[in-house]
Amino acid sequence: xxxxxxxxxxxxxxxxxxxxxxLTKDHKRIGLLYLVFVTLAFMLGGLFAAGIRxxxxxxxxxxxxxxxxxxxxxxxxxxxxxxxxxxxxxxxxGNFVLPLMIGAKDVxxxxxxxxxxxxxxxxxxxxxxxxxxxxxxTGWTFYTPYSTQASNSNVMATGIGVFITGFSxxxxxxxxxxxxxxxxxxxxxxxxxxxxxxxxxxTSLVQILGTPVIAxxxxxxxxxxxxxxxxxxxxxxxxxxxxxxxxxxxxxxxxYIMILPPMGVISEVIACFSRKSIFGYSFVAFSSLAIAxxxxxxxxxxxxxxxxxxxxxxxxxxxxFAVAIPSAVKTFNWTATMYKxxxxxxxxxxxxxxxxxxxxxxxxxGLFLAALGLDVHLHDTYFVVAHFHYIMVGGAIxxxxxxxxxxxxxxxxxxxxxxxGKFSAVLIFVGFNLTxxxxxxxxxxGMPRRYHAYPPEFQVFNVLSTAGxxxxxxxxxxxxxxxxxxxxxxxxxxxxxxGATGLEWTTQSPPLPENFPDQPVVTEEAYxxxxxxxxxx
Amino acid sequence: MLSxxxxxxxQASTFAADVDRLYFLILAVTSFFAIAVVIFVAIFxxxxxxxxxxxxxxxxxxxxxxxxxxxxxxxxxxxxxxAYATVVYFELVRPPAETLQIYSTGKRWMWRFQHISGRAxxxxxxxxxxxxxxxxxxSEDVLHDLYIPAFRVKADAIPGRYSEIWFEPSQAGxxxxxxxxxxxxxxxxxxxxxxxxxxxxxxxxxSGSDGQPLAxxxxxxxxxxxxxxxxxxxGTGRGPSLAGVYGAKVELANxxxxxxxxxxxxxxxxxxxxxxxxxxxxxMPTFQGLxxxxxxxxxxxxxxxxPPAVKPAAQAAQAPAAPPAQR
Numbered sequence: 001x002x003x004x005x006x007x008x009x010x011x012x013x014x015x016x017x018x019x020x021x022x023l024t025k026d027h028k029r030i031g032l033l034y035l036v037f038v039t040l041a042f043m044l045g046g047l048f049a050a051g052i053r054x055x056x057x058x059x060x061x062x063x064x065x066x067x068x069x070x071x072x073x074x075x076x077x078x079x080x081x082x083x084x085x086x087x088x089x090x091x092x093x094g095n096f097v098l099p100l101m102i103g104a105k106d107v108x109x110x111x112x113x114x115x116x117x118x119x120x121x122x123x124x125x126x127x128x129x130x131x132x133x134x135x136x137x138t139g140w141t142f143y144t145p146y147s148t149q150a151s152n153s154n155v156m157a158t159g160i161g162v163f164i165t166g167f168s169x170x171x172x173x174x175x176x177x178x179x180x181x182x183x184x185x186x187x188x189x190x191x192x193x194x195x196x197x198x199x200x201x202x203t204s205l206v207q208i209l210g211t212p213v214i215a216x217x218x219x220x221x222x223x224x225x226x227x228x229x230x231x232x233x234x235x236x237x238x239x240x241x242x243x244x245x246x247x248x249x250x251x252x253x254x255x256y257i258m259i260l261p262p263m264g265v266i267s268e269v270i271a272c273f274s275r276k277s278i279f280g281y282s283f284v285a286f287s288s289l290a291i292a293x294x295x296x297x298x299x300x301x302x303x304x305x306x307x308x309x310x311x312x313x314x315x316x317x318x319x320x321f322a323v324a325i326p327s328a329v330k331t332f333n334w335t336a337t338m339y340k341x342x343x344x345x346x347x348x349x350x351x352x353x354x355x356x357x358x359x360x361x362x363x364x365x366g367l368f369l370a371a372l373g374l375d376v377h378l379h380d381t382y383f384v385v386a387h388f389h390y391i392m393v394g395g396a397i398x399x400x401x402x403x404x405x406x407x408x409x410x411x412x413x414x415x416x417x418x419x420x421g422k423f424s425a426v427l428i429f430v431g432f433n434l435t436x437x438x439x440x441x442x443x444x445x446g447m448p449r450r451y452h453a454y455p456p457e458f459q460v461f462n463v464l465s466t467a468g469x470x471x472x473x474x475x476x477x478x479x480x481x482x483x484x485x486x487x488x489x490x491x492x493x494x495x496x497x498x499g500a501t502g503l504e505w506t507t508q509s510p511p512l513p514e515n516f517p518d519q520p521v522v523t524e525e526a527y528x529x530x531x532x533x534x535x536x537x
Numbered sequence: 538m539l540s541x542x543x544x545x546x547x548q549a550s551t552f553a554a555d556v557d558r559l560y561f562l563i564l565a566v567t568s569f570f571a572i573a574v575v576i577f578v579a580i581f582x583x584x585x586x587x588x589x590x591x592x593x594x595x596x597x598x599x600x601x602x603x604x605x606x607x608x609x610x611x612x613x614x615x616x617x618x619x620a621y622a623t624v625v626y627f628e629l630v631r632p633p634a635e636t637l638q639i640y641s642t643g644k645r646w647m648w649r650f651q652h653i654s655g656r657a658x659x660x661x662x663x664x665x666x667x668x669x670x671x672x673x674x675x676s677e678d679v680l681h682d683l684y685i686p687a688f689r690v691k692a693d694a695i696p697g698r699y700s701e702i703w704f705e706p707s708q709a710g711x712x713x714x715x716x717x718x719x720x721x722x723x724x725x726x727x728x729x730x731x732x733x734x735x736x737x738x739x740x741x742x743x744s745g746s747d748g749q750p751l752a753x754x755x756x757x758x759x760x761x762x763x764x765x766x767x768x769x770x771x772g773t774g775r776g777p778s779l780a781g782v783y784g785a786k787v788e789l790a791n792x793x794x795x796x797x798x799x800x801x802x803x804x805x806x807x808x809x810x811x812x813x814x815x816x817x818x819x820x821m822p823t824f825q826g827l828x829x830x831x832x833x834x835x836x837x838x839x840x841x842x843x844p845p846a847v848k849p850a851a852q853a854a855q856a857p858a859a860p861p862a863q864r
Contacts, residue, residue: 061725066722066724066725066726067722070719070721070722070724137721139719143679143680143719145679145680145696146719149678149679150721151721234695234696235825237808241695274594275587275592275594277597279597279598279599279600280598280599281599282599283604283608305682305692306695307692307700310626310627310630310631313626314623314626318619321616321619322612322615325608325612325615328570328611329604329607332574332607333604335581338578339577339585339597340585340594340595340597341581341594341595342585342592342594343582343585343586343587344586344587344588344590345582345588353578353582356574357575360570360574364571365567367563367567367615367618368560368563368564368567370619370622371563371618371621371622372622373555373625373628373629374556374625376556376626376629376690376691376692377689377690377691379691380684380718381686441544444545445544445546446546446684446713448717450724450725451724452724452725454725455728457542457543460542498590529593529594530594531596532593534590534591534592536589536591
């Protein structure tokens with residue numbers, strides 16, 4: 001292999017100094033700013049998870065106190081949901097590649113993009129200080145009346161942190177949507193858009209329409225906790241179940257904020273490493289929109305045992321089954337994309353294989369929970385914990401890692417060790433399954449969630465789970481090491497190390513501050529591999 | 538049961554087997570799809586592998602018939618599962634007409650169970666085998682959830698309203714009872730056991746208590762709280778007669794109708810103005826704070842025990858001669 005030099009002028013070296021980062025309006029730099037803070041949140045969330053797993057190794061609650069345990073799972077959830085899963089792909093990868101993919105110089109509102117990051121950091125700082133000064137113990141779901149009447153922890157400060165962070169998400173959604181509408185290069189028609197762009201578009205829709213609802217809900221919670229309004233408290237004429245409706249009206253669609261962008265990443269990577277156009281492009285594109293829209297009408301499947309009418313439960317069960325179909329369609333299309341491809345086994349593709357396996361299990365176990373007669377037994381057990389971790393960690397984080405490994409040479413201009421990349425993909429896959437598969441068994445046996453201590457016969461599965469979490473931790477730590485190493489010692493990647501289609505691969509790596517030397521013009525469909533002559537280093 | 542390393546929960550209620558059948562059906566269907574996709578991905582990944590990275594794939598862009606097939610067929614299968622699961626669900630949420638009634642309240646961090654014969658217990662629930670049991674319950678503080686895995690039943694305990702679960706134990710033994718809705722510090726300590734006994738043993742167990750029948754306690758409370766001065770059984774009082782009202786349809790002042798079930802009676806005691814009975818003045822004070830959840834439950838049991846008023850009205854119902862032990 002020849003060592004090509006890095007380009008002379010890039011977005012990384014055209015300005016220096018802390019000020020050039022903190023006041024940057026460059027979408028690429030802002031993406032990296034998010035990467036730093038999301039990584040921090042991921043490490044903290046992982047640390048809390050380690051505490052949970054260590055405690056659950058033995059049936060007795062003997063490592064930490066009950067209150068500490070309750071704070072650990074609450075803060076694990078809050079960190080991971082609001083500060084990792086929601087921003088990971090849109091705010092890091094989306095920010096970096098969206099303008100590059102559509103041939104734009106930047107997002108539509110670069111200043112608002114920077115403001116979004118500041119709002120995110122302020123929200124995160126407030127939430128973290130709530131954690132440092134005593135923590136919060138309501139569960140990330142903040143269910144009333146516990147959160148308003150009973151909890152002695154920092155509910156208000158955490159609520160304010162989450163409330164503020166939400167605006168970052170809304171502004172990013174608006175920014176992306178306008179960017180996709182207004183900033184596409186000549187010739188980049190809607191049906192030539194890469195599928196990650198479609199996925200980010202669908203996600204923006206959910207961010208814009210859903211996030212204000214959680215803001216309002218948290219605000220009402222604050223009114224009741226702080227000023228004694230009777231919104232959710234039955235003693236004052238409120239309704240505790242109303243909170244659950246409002247909370248899930250955002251938080252179920254939020255699951256799609258977390259999973260749709262990684263799905264978009266998977267479409268990019270699978271097409272590239274199969275050297276084929278994606279099978280059923282328009283079906284994959286529209287299934288993203290279908291998921292975003294249907295995602296708003298399934299929230300009450302979180303309330304099947306919360307005293308809602310059996311008839312409304314029936315409607316929500318039906319809609320929940322319906323939302324499974326577009327996800328199934330995507331999976332079938334990805335599989336079919338590989339048919340008669342030329343599959344190049346590189347590290348990003350290994351993460352796609354991992355995603356496929358874990359997302360399948362996560363998605364299909366959703367059917368168990370959508371099934372009314374079965375959900376009564378499974379609701380609030382470890383079956384649910386396993387299910388959503390398969391979606392959020394197995395699906396979303398695996399997809400994020402696929403994207404990170406795919407775009408890393410573009411972001412830094414340097415290659416990481418492919419072997420180590422594959423090795424950690426395998427470690428994560430094995431560790432993940434070892435951690436969460438036993439929890440399906442635990443759940444069907446009836447072990448409830450959020451239990452500090454549990455009956456001794458459940459111990460075997462909990463020990464397996466803790467062992468798996470250890471492997472998983474190693475799998476997640478490795479990329480931090482080899483990515484960091486690659487920044488200093490990695491080989492120069494060149495413009496297009498993967499031989500991929502797409503405008504982002506036509507410019508230099510790392511890209512110019514203004515992305516492209518000249519305005520790119522699009523003349524072909526996305527993923528038009530079959531007409532290409534591919535050269536790779 | 539509480540064995541060493543369980544892989545599957547005990548089937549201790551009549552519909553546990555129904556729920557498990559549904560589980561295995563969905564497991565079979567989903568496993569089929571998961572394994573099929575994994576096999577295809579594995580075959581394609583190996584068969585079409587290209588280590589050079591320079592070859593290109595076949596120019597295939599999609600197939601409308603395939604797309605329609607793999608949208609439509611899974612949808613039909615999903616519909617089938619939905620229908621089956623909904624049938625099982627309606628079995629779970631619709632108690633039969635004749636059940637053994639038990640009342641319960643959850644509070645941080647214990648469950649109290651009240652049998653109508655008078656015996657009460659904490660974190661333990663004794664029930665007879667082979668008889669449908671209905672537990673009506675609420676919470677005195679935050680959300681809780683009454684969960685008995687061996688019976689495959691669960692429902693949230695919600696302050697301010699009643700929830701119910703029902704089950705017919707099919708097997709004698711001791712089973713877990715959990716709080717499944719997070720409720721704070723000792724959430725994982727809010728557990729107990731369900732003891733399913735042979736009917737004769739259960740009767741013996743019930744009689745081993747000096748507690749008064751619930752309806753009798755309700756009647757005493759009815760007098761202590763002064764309810765009796767307005768709710769005359771002949772219908773001439775300032776409040777409506779309560780004789781035979783339980784389970785009957787009540788016409789409200791706003792023209793709507795409501796069935797006088799447990800929830801309605803509880804609401805009428807605690808917030809009497811919410812659903813005013815047609816033809817009566819809103820003069821009843823609230824009893825919020827004057828009577829606790831268990832008191833309300835005993836009042837309901839007393840009202841249930843009142844026989845329908847017989848005309849002429851002079852024949853007002855006396856004390857509940859023999860509180861109906863079975864319901």
